Amino acid sequence: MPIPIPCELRWLFPKVKPQLALHAASFLCLTLASLLTLVTPLTFRWLIDSILPGRHAQLLVIAIGLIFASYEGRAVLSSFGGYLTFRATQRTALALRLSLLQHIDSLSADHFDRTQVGELLYPFEGPIDEISYFGSDLFPSILRTAIAAGATLSAMAFLNPLLTLVVLPLLPVFLAVRHRYRRRIGRQADLVQFARSRFSSFLQEHLSAVTQIQLLRQTDRQERTASELLADTVRSQDDLCKTGAFFSALSNLAIVSAVAVTITCGSLMVFRNQLTIGTLVAFYSLLGQLFDPLGTAMEMYSRAQRTYASIRQIQAVLGKVPTVKEHRQATPLASDRPWHVAFRDVSFVYQRRSNVIRVPGLRILQGERVAIVGPNGAGKSTLVKLLARLYDVDSGEICIAGADVRAVTLASLRSSVCYLPAQPILFHRSLADNLRIGRFDSTREDLERVLHLVGLTKYLEGFPRSLEEYIEPSASNLSSGERQRVAIARALLHQPRILILDETTSSLDPASEAALLRTIDGMLPDATLMVISHRLQSISRMGRILVMRKGQVVGDGNHSDLNAANLFDGEFMRPAASAW
Numbered sequence: 090m091p092i093p094i095p096c097e098l099r100w101l102f103p104k105v106k107p108q109l110a111l112h113a114a115s116f117l118c119l120t121l122a123s124l125l126t127l128v129t130p131l132t133f134r135w136l137i138d139s140i141l142p143g144r145h146a147q148l149l150v151i152a153i154g155l156i157f158a159s160y161e162g163r164a165v166l167s168s169f170g171g172y173l174t175f176r177a178t179q180r181t182a183l184a185l186r187l188s189l190l191q192h193i194d195s196l197s198a199d200h201f202d203r204t205q206v207g208e209l210l211y212p213f214e215g216p217i218d219e220i221s222y223f224g225s226d227l228f229p230s231i232l233r234t235a236i237a238a239g240a241t242l243s244a245m246a247f248l249n250p251l252l253t254l255v256v257l258p259l260l261p262v263f264l265a266v267r268h269r270y271r272r273r274i275g276r277q278a279d280l281v282q283f284a285r286s287r288f289s290s291f292l293q294e295h296l297s298a299v300t301q302i303q304l305l306r307q308t309d310r311q312e313r314t315a316s317e318l319l320a321d322t323v324r325s326q327d328d329l330c331k332t333g334a335f336f337s338a339l340s341n342l343a344i345v346s347a348v349a350v351t352i353t354c355g356s357l358m359v360f361r362n363q364l365t366i367g368t369l370v371a372f373y374s375l376l377g378q379l380f381d382p383l384g385t386a387m388e389m390y391s392r393a394q395r396t397y398a399s400i401r402q403i404q405a406v407l408g409k410v411p412t413v414k415e416h417r418q419a420t421p422l423a424s425d426r427p428w429h430v431a432f433r434d435v436s437f438v439y440q441r442r443s444n445v446i447r448v449p450g451l452r453i454l455q456g457e458r459v460a461i462v463g464p465n466g467a468g469k470s471t472l473v474k475l476l477a478r479l480y481d482v483d484s485g486e487i488c489i490a491g492a493d494v495r496a497v498t499l500a501s502l503r504s505s506v507c508y509l510p511a512q513p514i515l516f517h518r519s520l521a522d523n524l525r526i527g528r529f530d531s532t533r534e535d536l537e538r539v540l541h542l543v544g545l546t547k548y549l550e551g552f553p554r555s556l557e558e559y560i561e562p563s564a565s566n567l568s569s570g571e572r573q574r575v576a577i578a579r580a581l582l583h584q585p586r587i588l589i590l591d592e593t594t595s596s597l598d599p600a601s602e603a604a605l606l607r608t609i610d611g612m613l614p615d616a617t618l619m620v621i622s623h624r625l626q627s628i629s630r631m632g633r634i635l636v637m638r639k640g641q642v643v644g645d646g647n648h649s650d651l652n653a654a655n656l657f658d659g660e661f662m663r664p665a666a667s668a669w
Contacts, residue, residue: 095397097396097397097400097401097404100400100404101220101400104181104184104185105177105181105224107180107181107184108177108178108180108181111173111174111176111177112173112174112177114170114173115170115171115173115174115177115229116170117170118166118167118169118170118173119166119167119170119229119232119236120236121162121166122162122163122166122167122170123236123237123240124236124240125158125159125162125163125166126159126163126237126240126241126378127240127241127244127375128155128156128158128159129156129159129160129374130244130370130371130372130374130375130378131244131371132152132155132156132159133156133367133370133371134365134367134368134370135148135152135367136149136152136367137366137367137370138365138366138367138368139367140152170229171229174228174229177224178220178221178224179221181220181221181224182217182218182220182221182224185217185220185403186213186217188407189212189213189217189403189406189407190213192406192407192409193209193406195411196409196410196411197411197412197413197479197480198413198474198479198480199412199480200409200411200412205290205293205294206290206293206294206297207286207289207291207292207293207294208286208289208290210289210293211286211289211290211402212402212403212406214289215282215285215286215289215399216282216399216400216402216403217399217403219395219396219398219399220396220399220400220403222392222396223392223393223396230389231389231393234389237378237379238379241375241378241379242256242379244375245372245375245376245379248368248371248372248375249355249358249364249368249372251354251358252351252354252355252358252364252372255347255350255351255354256347256351256376256379258347262340270332270335270336273332274329274332274333274336274394275394275397275398277325277328277329277332278329278394278395278397278398279398279401280325280328280329281325281326281329281395281398282395282398282399282402283325284318284321284322284324284325284326285322286402287318287321288315288318288319288321288322291314291315291318292315295311295315348376351372351373351376352373355369355372355373356369412480412481413478413479413480413481413499415498415499416495416496418496419496419497419498419499420492420496420497420498420501421497421498421500421501422489422490422492422497422501422502422586423490423491423492426490426491427454427455427490428455428489428490428505428586428587428617429452429453429454429455429489429490430451430452430453430476430487430488430489430587430617431450431451431452431453431487431488432448432450432451432452432485432487433449433450433485433486433487433488434448434449434450434484434485434486435447435448435449435451435475435482435484435485435486435487436482436483436484436485437471437475437482437483438483439471439480445640446468446471446472446475446640446641447640447641448472448485448641448642451635451642451645453617453619453633454617455615455617456614456615456616456617457617457618457632457633458610458618458620458630458631458632458633459617459618459619459620459631459632459633459634459635460619460620460622460627460628460631460633460634460635461473461619461620461621461634461635461637462621462622462623462628462634462635462636462637462657463636463637463638464638467637467638467639467640468637468639468640468641469591469637470510470591470621471640472637473508473589473591473619473621474508475487476489476494476506476589476619477502477503477506477508477589478494478495478502478506479508481495489502489505489506489587504527504583504585505585505587506585506586506587506589507580507583507585507587507588507589508589508591509576509577509580509588509589509590509591509593510591510592510593511573511591511592511593511595512569512572513572513573513575513593514576515560515564515567515575515576517560517561518559518560519556519557519558519559519560520555520556520557520558520559520560520575521533521536521556523560523575523579524536524539524540524556524575524579524582525582526579527579527582527583528582528583531582533556535582536556536578536582537549537556539578539579539582540575542578542581542608542612543574543577543578543581543605543608544574544601544604544605545571545574545575548571560575568596569596570596570601572596573593573594573595573596573597574605576593577590577593577594577605577609581608581609581612581613584612584613584616585613585616586615586616586617587616587617587619588609588613588616588618588619589619589621590618590619590620590621590622592621592623594606594620594622594627595622595623599624599626599627602624602627603626603627603630606618606620606627606630625657628648629648631648632647633645633646633647634646634647634648634651636651636656636657643656644656
């Protein structure tokens with residue numbers, strides 16, 4: 090009956106397959122090293138039974154040479170085989186991390202909305218490190234154990250078949266104990282991984298907000314939460330360790346019993362001249378070589394279960410599918426048609442909550458300047474994210490230039506529709522590199538021009554390296570307003586056909602905001618501009634205003650008409666004086 094291969098290893102094999110040549114060379118080294126372990130006990134048998142009684146000095150030199158070659162050869166072959174396996178495993182880990190990153194990059198915005206960054210980071214660290222350990226250390230150990238056990242049993246059978254039969258009952262006892270504890274160890278290994286993942290998510294969130302936690306005087310509470318999460322991790326590891334201890338005790342009981350019986354029987358055979366002392370010593374040495382790795386089998390098995398849990402965790406991430414997918418027959422947006430936007434019978438529920446977007450009909454012409462206002466939770470950001478296809482509608486359709494956005498290639502849509510949030514992301518790179526993202530052909534003159542247009546010339550003068558100045562992590566060397574200006578400058582370099590500013594000018598004073606909007610008008614005269622804002626002064630300049638409440642457009646017109654209809658609610662519209 091063939092030995093069943095765990096499904097986790099079947100999943101891992103295609104990932105390891107490109108490195109099979111290195112693994113095969115490593116296997117050869119480990120096999121030779123395992124065979125060399127037989128040389129020492131067999132040489133001792135020869136030494137005790139023949140060389141020492143006969144006082145053969147020349148043979149003694151040969152025996153010592155064989156023992157030396159056995160130990161040194163085993164060390165060299167094991168080290169070289171371990172290096173080959175380590176190299177192959179690191180390549181596999183690199184490929185796994187890249188494939189994991191590529192898959193996460195393909196997931197949709199809703200996944201990142203409901204998943205903490207720490208939870209996203211954890212599979213890249215613990216689980217893949219665990220798999221790397223399995224490939225570079227644990228699997229070779231299992232391999233050495235299996236090869237050594239087979240070779241040792243063969244040598245023992247050659248020395249004395251009867252004594253070897255005494256050892257064989259160990260195997261079914263050991264396998265029975267292993268089968269009993271297998272599921273329990275697997276479950277507990279999963280719990281360890283889950284507890285570690287929870288603490289990793291908490292720690293990432295905590296460390297990214299330490300200053301705010303200090304200001305809110307919540308350090309004690311956070312530390313208590315950390316203590317509870319760490320205690321869960323310790324408890325789960327303790328349970329796994331206790332189960333392992335029971336397994337080890339039971340399996341060692343079978344091993345020690347077999348050793349005692351073997352020594353007893355062997356000694357009686359020596360008394361009856363049925364066995365030489367050298368053969369008994371060699372047999373006992375082989376017995377130690379067989380039982381020593383079996384004695385550590387529990388540790389290897391427990392570690393293997395942790396590896397399987399890590400593989401399952403990575404499988405869970407890779408099993409997630411994007412909700413926003415590109416259609417197989419998707420086509421680029423037509424460049425020869427007016428880029429009018431149309432919402433037709435659109436319905437969307439955000440993360441299964443009660444607030445629903447319902448837009449029976451809405452049409453925005455190319456080149457229009459449209460403001461979207463409403464109270465928090467009215468659906469303003471969700472509406473424009475549907476247009477940028479960060480989410481897909483549940484029913485109805487959103488069309489640009491007459492084409493449903495779901496039938497358009499994502500590359501074409503995202504190069505033409507630019508969505509900027511209130512807190513745009515800048516990367517820990519030079520200012521020039523941040524601006525060139527997506528437009529690597531931009532010249533230095535292009536970069537200086539857009540920075541001048543968005544009002545960052547004085548910012549550049551404050552740094553000797555100018556465009557090569559590095560933006561610090563989290564853009565900590567920029568003010569909120571400067572971050573927003575850089576993001577808008579980057580968008581202007583893209584020359585989008587539709588530009589969406591979702592509170593992206595909220596950190597600017599009214600005069601700077603007005604100047605920036607005039608700059609956008611001048612640089613993108615034919616593009617459609619959509620602005621979400623809570624400032625009366627900002628929206629009053631827009632030719633068209635949409636008022637949203639509870640996911641619906643309840644007002645559509647210019648500022649004076651909507652103001653006359655009393656559709657501007659003071660709760661969500663701020664006067665310009667409060668912009669700071």
